[in-house]
Amino acid sequence: MGMNNGHMHQTDVVIVGAGPVGLFAVFECGMVRLRCHVVDVLEDVGGQCTALYPEKPIYDIPGFPRVEAAELIVRLKAQAAPFQPVYHLGQQVQSLEPATGGFWQLTTSKGTVIQARAVIVAAGVGAFGPNxxxxxxxxxxxxxxxxxxxxxxxxxxxxxxxxxxxxxxxxxxxxxxxxxxxxxxxxxxxxxxxxxxxxxxxxxxxxxxxxxxxxxxxxxxxxxxxxxxxxxxxxxxxxxxxxxxxxxxxxxxxGLSMSLGPIAEWGLALERNQISIDPATAATNRPGLFAVGDVVTYPGKLKLILTGFAEAAVAARSAYGLIHPEQPLHFEYSTTSGVPAA
The missing domain is CATH 3.50.50.60 (FAD/NAD(P)-binding domain)
Known part of the structure; x- marks a missing residue:
């Protein structure tokens, strides 16, 4: 699936942020057969792992005693690839508003317009730059x-x-x-x-x-x-x-100066510049908008990549329930079912 009909796209889920948690959200959505578009302000996927510390070793990813940040991103991207996500990189999400038919409409700084039934915000610390x-x-x-x-x-x-x-x-x-x-x-x-x-x-x-x-x-x-x-x-x-x-x-x-940028204007419940979610569903206070990773807060929240991965799995199931309310999700473990054909 490539870039169709100019700058206007329709998809199941749009993911804002292509860091490790955003990439894993593509995989988790794919496992429940939801198609994804991904938007990131950086020119490359990987978020801080790519932009700030590609050579830094990470020690707390399950199954990897040690993995360099850049290598983790390569593997997450490969894991998401079978589900053919469409990446819109080097562009910032400027606006997000409800559209007809239960869709959200998202517009970027390059004029790309994406309509999706669900939005998963995986924006890390938001837009970041050095002090x-x-x-x-x-x-x-x-x-x-x-x-x-x-x-x-x-x-x-x-x-x-x-x-x-x-x-x-x-x-x-x-x-x-x-x-x-x-x-x-x-x-x-x-x-x-x-x-x-x-x-x-x-x-x-x-x-x-x-x-x-x-x-x-x-x-x-x-x-x-x-x-x-x-x-x-x-x-x-x-x-x-x-x-x-x-x-x-x-x-x-x-250090870095962090700002949520335009996300701060989306009417989400914020607490100290982070988005409040219900950890049971990854839902924000606005129906159809979910958030995962370091950008979110709730009681007991741990700021770890692995926590973001778990939240991405929760958000994908919640998005499925929203998009297919009539079809209960019979979840199979990937160990028994394999990866679904895209």
Whole structure:
């Protein structure tokens, strides 16, 4: 099934978000013979796994003692493939409104219009982007010598790297890049880190061994360089003591700014920027709209990929009940029935 009749599509379910939970929702819908279209603002499937940490190992996926994020996405996509989902990538959902005949009509930033009987919101943390440090002229360096994500560690081999920040991401990449970079300096405004204790003690050990420079308590002040090529990162203490760190690369890790974007306008019950659902059905307060994964909240909610997978299975059954109220679902285990023919 490809792109039919221009920009207008009709399907059983439209899934908003193509991260791991959105991809697994395609599979679960397929198991109950529901067809899916999937919309994501990123150019590729995988959500944060692809955009932010493709090489990061994940340890809590059942049956995988360890799996890299990118590999998990490859496998989830392959698992969904038999059900021929149609992906609409690189576009944001702009509006969602009820249409005739019990359909929801969804319109994207590229003018794609999809009508579906059910919508499953699997939007993770919503639209996300890096928190930029407030440095003059930083835009000129972005994508050349200033990066907010590490997708390939190898590209920093032999480089002088400055990492700014004090969370897990900053500490984890300092430990990892110390193995390949010519020099790693970590700039943080205080001596304490907000990272896993085990990681912090490994960092301190590498500092003691002279493998990592710890530049504390300093903050980023300005950048030296030309044509997007960084030469030095200037830092200062709160008392105005300045220091120049020769550098080829700056990695500012100040977390992500999250926003639900247009989803916030859909009349869903929200609690602290998350969508409230009934975990028994994955239903929101609006009939036909379901939500799963990190974007949802309910008492006892665990923010784990595996919880999102379970919620996706619940949402698919609920969508089936909505779309085929006259046909009770005789659920068979995939171990006995195999995967249904698409």
């Amino acid at each position: 930029r440090p407030p440095l003059d002229g930083i835009e000129a360096f972005e994508g050349k010598s200033v990066f907010y994500y590490v997708t390939q560690r190898e590209s920093f081999r032999g480089k002088r790297v400055v990492i700014a920040g004090g969370g897990d991401t900053a500490v984890d990449w300092a430990l990892s890049l110390a193995e390949v970079a010519a020099r790693v300096s970590v700039v943080h405004r205080r001596d304490r880190f907000r990272a896993a204790p085990e990681s912090e003690s490994r960092l301190k050990a590498l500092v003691a061994a002279g493998k990592i420079d710890l530049v504390v308590p300093y903050q980023l002040q300005s950048l030296d360089g030309v044509d997007g090529r960084l030469m030095a990162v200037n830092v200062a203490t709160l008392d105005g003591v300045e220091k120049k760190i020769p550098a080829d690369i700056l990695l500012p890790f100040f």
